[in-house]
Amino acid sequence: MERPRILIVGGGFAGLECARRLERKLAPSEAEISLVTPFSYQLYLPLLPHVAAGVLTPQSVAVSLRRSMRRTHIVPGGAIGVDPRSKVCVVRKITDEVTAERYDYLVLAPGSVTRTFDIPGLTDYARGMKTLAEATYIRDHVISQLDLASASVDTREMESRLQFVVVGGGYAGTETAACLQRLTTAAIRRYPRLDPRLIKWHLIDIAPKLMPELGEKLGQQALSILRGRGVEVSLGVSVAEVGAESVKFTDGRTLPCRTLIWTAGVAASPLIGTLDAETVRGRIAVTAEMRVPQFEGVFALGDAAAVPDLALGDGAVCPPTAQHAARQGRAVADNLVAALHKQPLEPYYHKDLGLVVDLGGKDAVSKPAGIELHGLPAQLVARSYHMMAMRTNVAKFRVGANWLLNATAGDDFVRTGFLARQPARLQDFEYTDVYLTRDQVREHAQALLAKG
Structure with missing residues (x-):
């Protein structure tokens, strides 16, 4: 009997946590797990300002997916359309080759783009x-x-x-x-x-x-x-x-x-627009179990999904934060395991643990578990949180070493000439112009499936 195919779109907080938990909870014989992502790393978004300021090197916030996962198959490309009726995801590989990835279960975690x-x-x-x-x-x-x-x-x-x-x-x-x-x-x-x-x-x-x-x-x-x-x-x-x-x-x-x-602000990935699904302010509408009700076997989470925030109630949806995305990833993995084992799914519930804002140097404001902090205590909380959130020990070491080096030796203020003579438009960095229309998705899915 052929193993069911679980296809995860997006290698961010939500997608990575989902894949890692599936690997732990499912035996290799129970399912084939694939992850569609254009990059071989999970970007630790909260520390991007430190990269821009030269406090951290770019590699420090690029957490290796291959170190984080053992047997998940990585498809090096970006999903540009989904045909849930054919159970096909259209993927543009990093070579620009367009392929079709079939699935039995689909996890949509494509994240967001700049609004x-x-x-x-x-x-x-x-x-x-x-x-x-x-x-x-x-x-x-x-x-x-x-x-x-x-x-x-x-x-x-x-x-x-x-x-x-x-x-x-x-x-x-x-x-x-x-x-x-x-x-x-x-x-x-x-x-x-x-x-x-x-x-x-x-x-x-x-x-x-x-x-x-x-x-x-x-x-x-x-x-x-x-x-x-x-x-x-x-x-x-x-x-x-x-x-x-x-x-x-x-x-x-x-x-x-x-x-x-x-x-x-941010907006849900344009990939969501390729599905004929209900949306809430641009994010795909899902149940408390993070299922997309219109389509069998499709889950959505993270920045691209309007996940009900049961902790707040009153029709609120979870904010697009790394804290929610990571926990939603684990919750969706648990629900996928339950679905495979014919067990009931569980609703997602998470009470916000607090906020940290790193203003550089000794300056920070934090609100862990409702406790208001500022200055050095807040900075210690903020950086400790970021270190704990890193998924590999190598990433933790790089970040800690970079912080220490910058604090003691400062910066050389070197510019590398990266894209110095190229246009720097948002769509060029975030690839917002590569997605297909719904009709194009169906055409590509049928043509690619016909080729086998």
């Missing part, structure tokens, strides 16, 4: 903070602005190169602004021709408060830390227009600026 709006110039000139390539690019770009400003004799050019704007007052935006501001503050000492007062960081958000999830006290603490460092925080403000050398805000201000980092 954008119809703002003139945004998709052409904004940079994201969602992928390892984007974080690496941003570090190079920021240092190159210092280099070019130092070499310029044009005051207007210098001003535009030394003003940096981060949009989004959530965790990603706040940590990105904090970490990169520390980078430029340290780097400016190596540029004797530049006046440190010319470097200006701006953090803007349309919301009236910075990180409201932290609560009034810690949110104000984070705001005070940033403003104390010289970061100009503007709340209740958004971007009206972006140009190659300027940014216009909705309050009428226009800043000379060549660096706009966009972290204003």
Whole structure:
């Protein structure tokens, strides 16, 4: 009898945890497990601002999938469409070859992409903070602005190169602004021709408060830390227009600026749009057991799914956080095992354990189990949490060693020239333009299946 095929789409927190748990709970003879992912690593997203700031090397936050899993088959590519009626996932391999992966059970954990709006110039000139390539690019770009400003004799050019704007007052935006501001503050000492007062960081958000999830006290603490460092925080403000050398805000201000980092939220992977399934604010609607009710054998979780938050109730859905994604991955694995063994499925329930926000150096705010912390105690909690969340001992060692090296030896502020002469559009980094329409998915699925 042929083993049932379990196909997991996405190698992030949700997908990796699902695969690892399936390996532990199922014997090799019980199921064939495959994972579709374009990269051979799980990206530890919460530490991307540290990569952008040079505190951590890119490899430190790229946790090897092959170290984490033993027998899961990795398909090196990205899912670009799903035909649940034929039980086929269409995959574009990293060679651009399009293939079909059949499944008996499908786990959709494709994650999210940077959410954008119809703002003139945004998709052409904004940079994201969602992928390892984007974080690496941003570090190079920021240092190159210092280099070019130092070499310029044009005051207007210098001003535009030394003003940096981060949009989004959530965790990603706040940590990105904090970490990169520390980078430029340290780097400016190596540029004797530049006046440190010319470097200006701006953090803007349309919301009236910075990180409201932290609560009034810690949110104000984070705001005070940033403003104390010289970061100009503007709340209740958004971007009206972006140009190659300027940014216009909705309050009428226009800043000379060549660096706009966009972290204003996320949207579910466009893969979800290839299924004819019900959605909730763009995320695929699932039951409390994380089943997609319209299709047999299909589960969805993580950032791409609207998973009911039973701990909050009142129709709430789980926020798109790493904490929920990892636990949902394990819960879906348990439900897959139950389905294979003809047992009842269990609903997902998880009460949030708290929040950590690393602002670089000794600065942090944390709220573990409802306890409000700031300063060094909060930093110890934040970094301990990240270390524990790493899936391999090698990754833990790299991160710890990098933190220690940066704290004791500092940074050399080297730019590698990564994509220095290439466009840096969001779609180029996040591949948001490769997905098929529903009709194309069906055509590809049938054609590829016909070939065997």
